Amino acid sequence: xxxxxxxxxxxxxxxxxxxxxxxxxxxxxxxxxxxxxxxxxxxxxxxxxxxxxxxxxxxxxxxxxxxxxxxxxxxxxxxxxxxxxxxxxxxxxxxxxxxxxxxxxxxxxxxxxxxxxxxxxxxxxxxxxxxxxxxxx
Amino acid sequence: xxxxxxxxxxxxxxxxxxxxxxxxxxxxxxxxxxxxxxxxxxxxxxxxxxxxxxxxxxxxxxxxxxxxxxxxxxxxxxxxxxxxxxxxxxxxxxxxxxxxxxxxxxxxxxxxxxxxxxxxxxxxxxxxxxxxxxxxxxxxxxxxxxxxxxxxxxxxxxxxxxxxxxxxxxxxxxxxxxxxxxxxxxxxxxxxxxxxxxxxxxxxxxxxxxxxxxxxxxxxxxxxxxxxxxxxxxxxxxxxxxxxxxxxxxxxxxxxxxxxxxxxxxxxxxxxxxxxxxxxxxxxxxxxxxxxxxxxxxxxxxxxxxxxxxxxxxxxxxxxxxxxxxxxxxxxxxxxxxxxxxxxxxxxxxxxxxxxxxxxxxxxxxxxxxxxxxxxxxxxxxxxxxxxxxxxxxxxxxxxxxxxxxxxxxxxxxxxxxxxxxxxxxxxxxx
Numbered sequence: 001x002x003x004x005x006x007x008x009x010x011x012x013x014x015x016x017x018x019x020x021x022x023x024x025x026x027x028x029x030x031x032x033x034x035x036x037x038x039x040x041x042x043x044x045x046x047x048x049x050x051x052x053x054x055x056x057x058x059x060x061x062x063x064x065x066x067x068x069x070x071x072x073x074x075x076x077x078x079x080x081x082x083x084x085x086x087x088x089x090x091x092x093x094x095x096x097x098x099x100x101x102x103x104x105x106x107x108x109x110x111x112x113x114x115x116x117x118x119x120x121x122x123x124x125x126x127x128x129x130x131x132x133x134x135x136x137x
Numbered sequence: 138x139x140x141x142x143x144x145x146x147x148x149x150x151x152x153x154x155x156x157x158x159x160x161x162x163x164x165x166x167x168x169x170x171x172x173x174x175x176x177x178x179x180x181x182x183x184x185x186x187x188x189x190x191x192x193x194x195x196x197x198x199x200x201x202x203x204x205x206x207x208x209x210x211x212x213x214x215x216x217x218x219x220x221x222x223x224x225x226x227x228x229x230x231x232x233x234x235x236x237x238x239x240x241x242x243x244x245x246x247x248x249x250x251x252x253x254x255x256x257x258x259x260x261x262x263x264x265x266x267x268x269x270x271x272x273x274x275x276x277x278x279x280x281x282x283x284x285x286x287x288x289x290x291x292x293x294x295x296x297x298x299x300x301x302x303x304x305x306x307x308x309x310x311x312x313x314x315x316x317x318x319x320x321x322x323x324x325x326x327x328x329x330x331x332x333x334x335x336x337x338x339x340x341x342x343x344x345x346x347x348x349x350x351x352x353x354x355x356x357x358x359x360x361x362x363x364x365x366x367x368x369x370x371x372x373x374x375x376x377x378x379x380x381x382x383x384x385x386x387x388x389x390x391x392x393x394x395x396x397x398x399x400x401x402x403x404x405x406x407x408x409x410x411x412x413x414x415x416x417x418x419x420x421x422x423x424x425x426x427x428x429x430x431x432x433x434x435x436x437x438x439x440x441x442x443x444x445x446x447x448x449x450x451x452x453x454x455x456x457x458x459x460x461x462x463x464x465x466x467x468x469x470x471x472x473x474x475x476x477x478x479x480x481x482x483x484x485x486x487x488x489x490x491x492x493x494x495x496x497x498x499x500x501x502x503x504x505x506x507x508x509x510x511x512x513x514x515x516x517x518x519x520x521x522x523x524x525x526x527x528x529x530x531x532x533x534x535x536x537x538x539x540x541x542x543x544x545x546x547x548x549x550x551x552x553x554x555x556x557x558x559x560x561x562x563x564x565x566x567x568x
Contacts, residue, residue: 001173001177001180001181001184003172003173003174003177003279004177004180005174005176005177005277005278005279006172006174006279009277009279033180033222033223034177034180034184034223035180035183035184035194035223035224035225036225037194037222037225037226037227037228039195040193040194040195040196040225041193041225042184042187042188042193042225127275127276127280128276128277128280
């Protein structure tokens with residue numbers, strides 16, 4: 001097996017977001033794991049994630065949890081949604097806006113059933129990079 | 138005194154139907170595990186085990202995971218969740234257990250009981266661990282680095298202690314444990330320490346001889362080659378030289394395991410299901426386990442003997458039926474005494490078999506055909522899975538160049554972790 005974690009994070013350093021696609025059923029695991037949790041397939045291939053996501057729910061992160069290194073995002077929300085590749089997305093950072101009123105308005109639009117899109121971006125946390133989404137408005 | 142557990146026959150037959158292990162070695166250089174995180178080593182082994190059995194994650198009902206040093210060095214709790222997720226078992230029951238180097242013997246017993254109870258038809262037992270790297274949790278696991286980069290002078294500070302109530306503070310626990318079985322054996326046989334040294338060296342030589350035929354073994358350079366490079370004509374002279382210094386009271390460098398990292402996984406299922414699968418099913422007839430605080434007297438011997446007795450009782454097997462013995466030999470001094478306690482070698486005479494080379498894979502009483510902990514290597518929480526893997530390969534006749542002449546039908550697998558937990562398992566090829 002080739003290193004999965006190392007390859008994923010080194011790709012982030014190069015500006016790419018990688019997932020793994022099941023050779024049997026086509027389901028995409030993101031973040032990448034080497035086995036398909038949809039069909040149980042053991043053969044996975046690397047695939048680049050386009051980064052488009054549909055937002056299903058937005059929740060503000062309480063200030064008590066805004067500790068380093070994630071305080072760089074503060075104030076921030078997390079969201080649940082679905083990648084364009086079909087993969088469920090859970091609890092990833094979504095940067096709305098420092099403007100609390102605008103953020104609340106966006107959350108309400110999602111709550112009302114409006115289709116809201118998010119876009120993945122690579123964020124630098126110092127010791128590592130990670131993916132944080134931004135809301136497309 | 139303390140009481141040994143009473144064991145009873147399993148409620149239904151359970152078989153090993155798939156095995157998978159990575160090479161043993163260092164993430165810095167060993168082909169097959171280079172640059173892999175401990176989790177990735179497990180995932181690789183789990184894939185191998187499922188392919189070996191001809192099953193997929195959909196067939197597996199639960200994961201019994203093991204890890205030990207990872208709790209401290211890997212800065213991680215609940216690793217079983219990631220382990221399940223990475224091998225296609227997301228959503229299924231997963232638990233982790235820890236018993237130092239006995240970890241995966243214990244998780245095997247949990248998996249066996251889960252199938253024997255009827256609750257699950259098929260389960261995976263899996264292990265991951267780490268030995269000489271560390272993370273402070275501030276970066277993803279692929280950035281783990283040697284412990285010495287975090288703590289000057291090595292890893293002692295980061296090594297978790299056993300029993301912080303008493304044993305860690307009494308100044309003695311564990312410090313002479315390594316030599317205890319050898320000392321007992323010297324009293325039993327009336328041999329000199331010099332002869333015990335020769336026996337322990339013979340154990341190391343036999344293990345290395347076996348490891349030379351095991352492509353997954355960590356240390357498989359022939360001793361003849363190592364001795365010649367140091368300018369010695371004979372291995373025996375090299376073994377007594379300054380190149381092989383005495384490190385404990387009575388163990389030399391090459392009489393102690395050099396460690397290593399490895400991933401491992403085993404697939405267990407009911408005998409009924411096993412008959413439909415592609416490999417020869419290996420039934421688990423019985424097991425035993427004994428646990429004592431590390432500052433209790435004579436724990437390596439007492440725990441070993443009790444776990445052996447429990448396994449024979451559950452299995453309804455006698456020592457003369459054992460065709461192959463796989464045992465933990467993190468130190469060479471435990472090798473012969475354990476083989477005698479199992480009844481695989483005659484009491485007080487076992488050392489002669491070792492000195493005569495009869496315990497190599499070509500011999501009539503093979504032990505540790507993979508090279509044992511001394512040469513194959515030893516990952517704390519995965520070493521048990523390596524031991525089961527080797528016994529199963531021998532019993533299937535799939536051990537390649539190190540295959541025993543006569544394929545064993547009944548095998549005994551003995552485990553030991555920190556001496557505080559010792560275990561025994563008896564396997565037999567399903568009729």
